[in-house]
Amino acid sequence: MTPNNIFKIENLEKKYGERKVVDIKNIYVNNGDFFVIVGPSGAGKSTFLRLLKYLEEPTNGDIYFEGKKLSNPLDVNIQRSISMVFQRPEFLKRSVFENVEFPLWIRGKKDNEKVEKVLGQVDIGNLIREKTSSLSGGELQRLALARAMVVDPKVLLLDEPTANLDPYNVELIEKIVLNLNKAGKTIVMVTHNVFQAKRLASSAGLLLNGKLVEVGSADTFFNTPKDARVKDFLEGRMVY
C-alpha cells in the first residue's frame, strides 16, 4: 500500500435484497485527486459515496482510508476527516451561521472567524444571520459546501453538488471546489453531468449498474476511452 492512497477499495459490493447496486473491483483515490464518477441516474453513485463514508456497510469487500480498514461503527476521527455534501442537504432549524458552526461545535472548536471566512468563500457572507429557510436552492447548496469545508477535512465527498441549479450557481460552485482541489484538497465527486466531470476531474470513471466500466486519468478517460460504453456515454448516445 502506497502511503499516497487516501482511499483504497477492494471488491466492494453492496446489495439491497438480492439486487447488487454497487460492485467495484479495485480502485484507489490518491492524495490530491479530484476523482469524479459519472453515470446515469440509478447507477449506484450515491450508494457508492455513502459506502465511502460508511453510512452503509458493504455487503462484501473492504474500504481502506489512509491504510486503515473501515469498520462499523466508523472511528469518529475518520468520520470527522471525511466531509460529505449530500445530494439533498438538510439543515438545522437555526441560522446560517449556526449551521456552519455546528461541525466545529461537535469538535469542541467553535470559531467565529472561521465560520465567517468560509461563508465568504462560498459567497453567502451577507446571509450569515438569516434562517436557512429563507435561502434559495443555490445558496443552500453553497451553505452545504461551507458546512463541509469549515472543518478542513482530508477528503470532500460531493454528491451531485450542482444538480438542479442555475448556471450562475453551477459556475460558482465549480470554481470553489476547483480552488479547494488546487489548494490540495482530495475530492471524490459523483455526477450524471459529463460536461461538469470534464471541467473538474483529474481522474474519472464511469459507473453503470453498479460496475465501474473504466477508470483512468481525466485525459485518457475523456479523450481516448477504451470502452465503447464510455464513448457512448460521453457522447450522449447512451440510452437510459
Added chain:
Amino acid sequence: MVNNELLEIIFLTLRVSGSALAIACVLGIPFGLILGSEEFRGKKIIQLLISTGMGLPPVVVGLVVYLLLSNQGPLGTINWLFSPSGMILSQSILAFPLAAGFTSSAIAAVSPKLIIQIRSMGTTSWQEKITIFSQARNGIIAAVLAAFGRIISEVGAVMLVGGNIEGHTRVLSTAIVLETRQGKFAFALSLGFVLLGIALLANSLTYYFGGQWEK
C-alpha cells in the same frame, strides 16, 4: 379573611400543579426522547399505553390512587391520602403520558435524513441526542403546555384523593365545584378567572422564553 383563604388556595394550586408538572416532565420528557428515537422490543405496546394514557379519565386515576393510598391499600402506610402529596402523585400520573407522548412525537418528527447527515459529521451519541432535542424544541414546549393544561384544569382526581379539605387540600378547581354547589356563583366565577389567568400567564411565559430561546 376571604382574601387570605383565596391566597392559600392559589398558593396550594400552584404548589400541587407545579410539582406534578415538574415530576411529569422530568420523567416524561426523557422517556419521550427515548421512545421517539430508539428502537426496542415492546415499543409499539408502550406507545399504545402512552397514547391511551393521554386520555385517561381523571376520576379513574383518582380512584386508583385513592385505593392505593387508602388505609387498606398497598401504600396506605405513607399516609398520603387527603394530602397535597397524594394530589401531586395523581396529577403526575395524569400528566406523564402527555409529556412523554408529545415529546416522543416531536422527536420522531425530526427528519431522519437530517439525523443521518448530522451523524455523518462525526457527532458523539450525546451530541446527536442534544441536537435532535433542540430541533424538536417547539414540540417539547407544546408537550409541557399540554401537561400543564391537563393538570391545572383537573378536578376529578384532586377531589377524590385530596378531599377538598379547607386550608389543607382545597385547590382552585375543587373550590370552584364547592362554591358552585353552594350557589355562590359570583365567587366561583372569580375563582375561574384566577384559574384562567394562571393558565394565560404560564402560556405567555412559555411563548416568551420559547421565542427567546429560538433566536
